[in-house]
Amino acid sequence: MSRCKSCGAEIIWLRTKAGKPMPCDPKPILYRPDPKGEQTYVNESGIVCKGTPDTESDRTGYISHFATCPNAFMHRRR
Numbered sequence: 001m002s003r004c005k006s007c008g009a010e011i012i013w014l015r016t017k018a019g020k021p022m023p024c025d026p027k028p029i030l031y032r033p034d035p036k037g038e039q040t041y042v043n044e045s046g047i048v049c050k051g052t053p054d055t056e057s058d059r060t061g062y063i064s065h066f067a068t069c070p071n072a073f074m075h076r077r078r
């Protein structure tokens, strides 16, 4: 487990299909793929898609830490 350099939260690194490492919140979330969804999810195979949280779904994904980091602006500055 690693930690976010700016806010200290625990994060996990997932590699997207494009080969880009992406910091994510360590807790998997049940979601339903939705092109109009507000959140971006990455699953364990590295597939990135938009979705909406749905506790009845059988899909789990991880939310990019950039979306939840209180200091996200610091990531963007670099």
Ligand SMILES: [Zn+2]
Pocket (backbone or CB within 6 Å): 004, 005, 006, 007, 008, 009, 065, 069, 070, 071, 072
């Ligand atoms: Zn953070």
